Amino acid sequence: MIRRLFRDSKAVLGALIVAIVLTLAAAAPVLAPQDYTETDLGGVWAPPSGEHWLGGDKLGRDILSRLIVGARVSVIAAGSVLAVTFAIGVTVGMLAGYLGGPIDTVLMRVTDVVLAYPELIFAILVTAVLGAGLGSVILSLSLAWWPGIARLTRSLVLALRHEAFLDAAVACGTPTGKILLRHVLPNIVPALIVRAAIGVGFIVMAEATLSFLGIGVQEPTPSWGGMIRDGLEGLRTDPYLALFSSVALGVTILGFNLLGDGLRDALDPSVMDR
């Protein structure tokens, strides 16, 4: 599978981009050449120079440093949302799919209510209630996304429900919790990994969108979405902030999407053409 992934040049490019973004995020405090909150009057809307490699923003803060720290914010947000959505979604989906009956009905009606909203609009509504900030962005995106994961998990479990090895486990008197963790979960993990890989790009985009709209991550914490919003103010004369942050955001999401597509093709050769 790994070998198949490495033969796919697009997936390799995606993996490379993702690796760079993760490295920047992990080592942001070391790599950022300047303090991302430090204002510098001489650097206000400065073009790229020896002092500010990618220029300065409206307060003269170093754009490169803010982009690097922004990568960290983006990765933290996306990682947390993934962890929460999968923890809730997989648990709910497995219980609903395996146990069936009234538990299934109730859990699925709950997902219906969330899925009735277009995802981003639901997230905007929740963020508006919780107030802006990284924490509420993570919470609102998690609330918007877990029902999709629960539905996917449920359908995967239903497909396994009548496999002989599950009947055998039940016949041996294995407790339900152990069946779910040891027999069901390992069989649905590949499909879940693919779903996660494809979802990361969308989560990064959603976080940036909320921040762009002004209801996401707040100043002075840099978020690529917020930086693009700031950059639009100076677009006419000093486009560096807007353009560099747009490139950083676009390339990062592209990297995640290329890797996600590659993983899907590698894990499931039957959908090679899709």
Added chain:
Amino acid sequence: MLTYAARRLAVMVPTLAIVVLLVFFATRAMPGDPIGVMLSDHSADLVLASRLRAEYGLDRPLGEQLGHYFLGLLTGDLGLSFRYLHVSVAAVLASGIRVSLTLATLALALAVPLGVAGGVLAAVRRNRWQDNTIMATMIGMISVPNFALATFLVYLFSIRLHVLPVAGWGTVAQAVLPTLVLALPAAAYIGRLARSFMLEVLRQDYIRAARAKGLSPTAIVLGHALRNTMVPLSTSIGVVFGGLLSATFVVETLFNIPGLGRLAIDSIFGRDYPVISAIVLLFTVFYALINLGVDLLYAAIDPRIRLA
């Protein structure tokens, strides 16, 4: 099929009632006081504040407010806007609905043919340079967020080349960039699906039969394969439309277009609860109806599908 449609509508009612309930409490739970926002400079005037509070029913218990809201919805009354004094929510929304619908329709009208043409061409020229170029463009379009795409297009066409206006609404030139920004990601999404459905169809026996009887490749693709590609593709319209609805929030804010999306964001910052609720409800109902319509359409054009 009629009974199926009726049952789907009936199931929608309790879900929408919960949606209304959630939206009502969500807006009430938002931080900030709408009366304070309304008064702005006169915030020290307590008499005026309590009079406004009474006029908008905000002095009554929450349960009563909720009951009043539900009853109003049943009679089509969405209440009064907080931000525009004495103006009904319906009046505030009226012009925005027209603007957003125009924008979404333009975007869809561009995205569907563009996406289908791109996807079909890629499938027919599979693994050749046309396919690779189209697929690379499409994954790029899906990956770049709409506001980043808009930033590039505005910088290029409005600021550097001076051929299109930066923002605004009302002229044809002003509609070009927002329509493109909405349509390109949608077209890319449709195109990727169209390609995979087309490849699936091209493997079928009846295509081989058509080729065996000597039909030209163009006639096979346009006459036989395309129709059968459109069937599964039509189900994706619901997802595309949901995406467009969400994207209007960003695109209308960015291009300063007086539609529902910008109105919703402005209303969140202006604590205009009734307007936020109305827009979220409107989008949710719209989204539900589109999805229902798609399911019915799917059954109508593919006789193999039985709705139960």
